[in-house]
Amino acid sequence: MRVLFVYPEHYLNIGIPGGISMLSANLKKHGHDTALVDTTFMKVDPEFDSRTFDARAMHQKLHGGLGEKEADTAVVAPMKRTVYTIEDLVRDDPVVTYQEQFQAAIDSFKPNLIAISSMTSTFDFVMGLLRSVDYDCPVIAGGIHPTIAADDCMSQTEIDIACYGEADNTMVELCDLMEAGKDYTNVKSMIFRMPDGSIKRNPPAPRVDNEELPCPDWGLFDRRHLFRPFDGKIYAGSFYIQSRGCPMQCTYCVDSTVAAMTGGHAGYFRHQKPEITIRHLTELQEKFGVNWIKFADDSFLLPKMSHLEELGEGLKRLGIQFGCSVMPNTITEDKVRLAREMGCVAMSVGVESGNADIRRMVKRNYKDDILVERLKIVQKYGIRLSTFNIIGFPGETRENVFETINLTRRIGTSACNVYILFPYPGTPIQIEHKIPIRDESGNMLPVSKAKDLGLSKMPPDELEGLQHTFNLYLHMPKELWPLVRLAEVSDRRGVAIRGMIQRFIVNYLSGDSPESVPLNTVVPPAKIGQGRPTAAIPRALSDIYRLDMTDEEFETVTNAFADYEGTHITRDPTEVYREATA
Ligand code: B12
Ligand code: SF4
Numbered sequence: 001m002r003v004l005f006v007y008p009e010h011y012l013n014i015g016i017p018g019g020i021s022m023l024s025a026n027l028k029k030h031g032h033d034t035a036l037v038d039t040t041f042m043k044v045d046p047e048f049d050s051r052t053f054d055a056r057a058m059h060q061k062l063h064g065g066l067g068e069k070e071a072d073t074a075v076v077a078p079m080k081r082t083v084y085t086i087e088d089l090v091r092d093d094p095v096v097t098y099q100e101q102f103q104a105a106i107d108s109f110k111p112n113l114i115a116i117s118s119m120t121s122t123f124d125f126v127m128g129l130l131r132s133v134d135y136d137c138p139v140i141a142g143g144i145h146p147t148i149a150a151d152d153c154m155s156q157t158e159i160d161i162a163c164y165g166e167a168d169n170t171m172v173e174l175c176d177l178m179e180a181g182k183d184y185t186n187v188k189s190m191i192f193r194m195p196d197g198s199i200k201r202n203p204p205a206p207r208v209d210n211e212e213l214p215c216p217d218w219g220l221f222d223r224r225h226l227f228r229p230f231d232g233k234i235y236a237g238s239f240y241i242q243s244r245g246c247p248m249q250c251t252y253c254v255d256s257t258v259a260a261m262t263g264g265h266a267g268y269f270r271h272q273k274p275e276i277t278i279r280h281l282t283e284l285q286e287k288f289g290v291n292w293i294k295f296a297d298d299s300f301l302l303p304k305m306s307h308l309e310e311l312g313e314g315l316k317r318l319g320i321q322f323g324c325s326v327m328p329n330t331i332t333e334d335k336v337r338l339a340r341e342m343g344c345v346a347m348s349v350g351v352e353s354g355n356a357d358i359r360r361m362v363k364r365n366y367k368d369d370i371l372v373e374r375l376k377i378v379q380k381y382g383i384r385l386s387t388f389n390i391i392g393f394p395g396e397t398r399e400n401v402f403e404t405i406n407l408t409r410r411i412g413t414s415a416c417n418v419y420i421l422f423p424y425p426g427t428p429i430q431i432e433h434k435i436p437i438r439d440e441s442g443n444m445l446p447v448s449k450a451k452d453l454g455l456s457k458m459p460p461d462e463l464e465g466l467q468h469t470f471n472l473y474l475h476m477p478k479e480l481w482p483l484v485r486l487a488e489v490s491d492r493r494g495v496a497i498r499g500m501i502q503r504f505i506v507n508y509l510s511g512d513s514p515e516s517v518p519l520n521t522v523v524p525p526a527k528i529g530q531g532r533p534t535a536a537i538p539r540a541l542s543d544i545y546r547l548d549m550t551d552e553e554f555e556t557v558t559n560a561f562a563d564y565e566g567t568h569i570t571r572d573p574t575e576v577y578r579e580a581t582a
Contacts, residue, residue, distance in 0.1 A: 001032045001175040004111035005220070006102075008118060008126035009040040012086050016225045016238040018296060019117050019143055021216035023171050029214045030172045032179075035109040036220045037102050039129070045095045089224045099132040106135050112178065115171075117143040120424050120437075123153070124444045130158050140174070140190075142167050147261075148254050148426035150191050152437050154199055162191040165262040166208045166244065189262070204262045210244050210272050215280040218288055228292040230345065231384070235292030235321065240284075242277050245269040246298040248327065250350075251362045251428040252390065252421060255298075271303055278314030285318055293322040300324035300347075301335045308335060312342035321345045323384075328366050331374040340381040347378050348417075351387040354407030355400045358393050362429075368407055375411045386415035389470070392463050393421050394433065396456040401466050405473045418470040420463055422450040429455075465489060468498060475505045479563040482556045483544065493547050504540040515539040519558065527554065537561050 005020045024034040106114075114137060116126050123145045130139065142163035146153040153162040163170065170189050177184035185192045188205035218226075218238065228235040245268035249256040259268040284290045301308070301324075315322065323346035324339075339347075351371060352364050359365055378385045387408055391401050408416055423430035425437045435453060439445055451460040451467075458466070465488030472484045487497040508514060516536035519528055522545045535558065537545075544557060 001027075001112045001179045002109055003027055003032055003034045003113045003115050003171075003175065004105060004109050005034060005036045006114065006116040006126060006129065007036060007038040007040070008116070008122040008129060009038065010122075011042065011044075012040065012090070014040060014086065014225050014227060014238075015294070016216070016218050016221045017117065018216065018239060018241045021218055021220065022213060023115070023117075023142075023167060024217040024220050025214040026168050026172055027175060028217060030176070032172070032175050034217070034220060035105060035111070037105045037129075038222060039098060039125075041090055041093065041222055041224060042098060042101055043090055043093045043095050044097060085229075086227065089227055098129055102129055103133045106133055111135070112137050113175065114139045116141045118145045119143060120145045120149065120444065121447055127156050127158065138178075140171075142171075144254060144258075145425070147258060148424070149437055150201070152425070154191060154193065157193075160193050163189055164191070165189050165204060165258065168208045168210075168213055170205050207263060207267055207270065208244065210242075210270055211276055215283045216240070218284060223288070226288060226290070228294075230292065230321075230323075236288060237290045237292030237294065237320075237322075239294050239296040240277070240281065241296040243269065243271040243297045247302070248298070249363055249428075251432075252393075252423065254424055254426045256428065257426040257431075271297075271307075274307060274311035274314060277311060278318070281314070281318055281320060285320070291320055293320055295322060295324040298325060299327040299330050300344075301326045301330040301332075301339065305334060305338070308338055308342070312338055315342045319343070323347065325349070326378075328371055328374050331377060333377050336377050336381050336383065340383055344383055346384040346386065348386045348388060349375060349378075351375075351404075351408060351411065352390050353393060353396070353400065354402075354404035355396070358396060358400060362393065368410075371407070372410050375413070379412055384415065385411070385413045386417060387411065387413050389416055389418045390421050391418060391466055391470070392450060392453075392456040392458070394429065394455045396458070398458055398462065398466070401458075401470075402473075405470060408474055413474075416471055416474055418467055420450040420467050421455060422447050423453070423455075461490065462488070465494070472498065472501045472505070476501065477564060479565075480541075480560050482560040483541065486553065486557070496547060497544060500541055500543055504538060507540055517542055519561070529555075529558075532558065532562065535562050538564075 003024075005024060007017060007020055009017075020036070024036075027034055114130070114135060116130070116139065118126050118141060126141075138160040139158055140161040140163060141153050141159050146159075146162040147164040150162045150164055153159055161174075167189065170187050174184050174187045174190065177187070185194065185200055186202060188202050190202055192200045192202075194200050226236045226238055228237050245259060246253075246255045247269045249265075256265075259265045262268070281290065281293065303311075321343045324344060325348050328349055328351075350364065352362065353359050354368070356368065375385055375387075389404055389408060391404065393400075421429070423433060423435045429435075433453075433455060436445060439449075451463045456463060468490065469484050469488050472487060473481060476484055483497060484501060487494050487501060515538070517539050519532055519535040519537055522537060522542045538561075541561075549557065
């Protein structure tokens, strides 16, 4: 069987997905042939593609932009500059259309099955892609959206089969039966559109033994997925997952629902032996020169010390540096020390909220002091720490968001990924608050609508403003917070101020020496009050005086600069690392 996978990823959102790479490896192992259509590196012309079909417009609605660099980058943590950036990877690429690329793949590969892998946020986009091409074979959809919203998936008449949960073995079974011309509509964990138009939903398949699977098929993907800038250097690597499922049940996540629908919580979480991980990574290193891995497991430090020690021996032999996610309750000094020795250079931790009641509500029940103490251990060992934070939880107030900002400042991370809560289908919060999957016009509720759902006590603009400025509040000295406050408003001026503050922070993190200029060189003397002409204004921020400001704002900004004594921005963890390892 020839299976054509479709990976509908955002432009330049690089990284090899575990799902397709594992399915492809297992299909090949069982004698099937695979190919891939991947939108990650498709440089499209917005005008042309929107005339061809609506995929780009759809993507624009879903993600607020595709194909261009986001003008406002403040949502993402400011990082050190690298000499070569992700845009350089595609600088010389021709402009293409999704339709042409997809059609060309169909025409040359002549698939017997089109297999799309989709998250909720990419589902309408991939359906747009599918409708733009001609093909003559069944279509199967899998991944988290078909898993959690199978009815929504089957409501699209182009989909013949939806698969819920893992498909490593069932996909092979399906292809074997199809190839042999036998009835394949009894394959478990799959939902079939029958010839009479009815829908047949089969019971869940037994859980996959992830120790028996071959090494993920990274060769199917464009090598540029392996681009890994870190701390000013460039490495080669991608995601690798050693486990299936998760033992936690956070209420903003789909995992507890997936566990329930695929056979219950018992046996849902499975972790493979270290020797399997090492065998796969050795193969990936030999084939692709891998020297950097992002472990996509939900908690890298969860296994016992003996397991981690064995894994560490192998990783040290391979000389692979890695990043991983960890749950705070699994952090101990021994494990962190060991992780560092194994080659861990970055850890991300879901801190989510700085308010203990909210954390309890979403089943992330840790005490502030414990969080701070444990995350300091991570930094003590020179591991770059990044946190994940969510704002906009049900009932959350502006004060609660500042509790989160202040807790994150106490923790001392300077890389924080902040999201507005979006209740994905199947999450306990989505179910409890009856958030629809699609809007009145039948479009998937876009992630950009998260602010409008009315779950928190903040109006949409305030919530969005706080998301855009969260990292700026995190880094900037408190005296300069009045500037950040002005940047919360998403008008031209607010966006310009965000850019200025962002550059100020990036310059600082990149080691540029901070320069100041006297106030009287940036504003006309008439504007300056008594005794302030020589007040020092950081040069990188002085353009704020070129923007329109009311007299009151002028006073607030100038007073903020007057109170500001130097450049004590929240420190870059790499400095902590250098000190720790000096
Ligand atoms: C690595 C990762 C990413 C990577 C790679 C994505 C990918 N497609 O793998 C990147 C960084 C791109 C990413 C981005 C995002 N992610 Co993510 N990600 C993950 C993570 C941690 C691991 C994925 C993985 O490798 N799993 C292991 C493999 C084996 O499982 P799998 O992918 O589910 O595949 C199996 C089955 O689903 C099925 N299957 C998969 N594809 C197909 C196709 C066919 C035809 C068939 C039959 C079966 C099938 O078989 C596979 C093997 O058994 C998961 C959590 C998780 N543990 O799965 C979240 C997860 C998928 N991400 C999630 C989210 C929310 C996001 C973001 C929106 C985050 C954000 N706010 O920016 C973005 C969305 C990007 C976008 N395009 O819209 C949610 C998805 C929720 C939803 N309803 O869509 C998840 C489930 C996390 C969570 N628990 O909430 N993510
Ligand atoms: S949010 Fe992470 S830790 Fe919580 S249940 Fe989901 S995957 Fe597990």
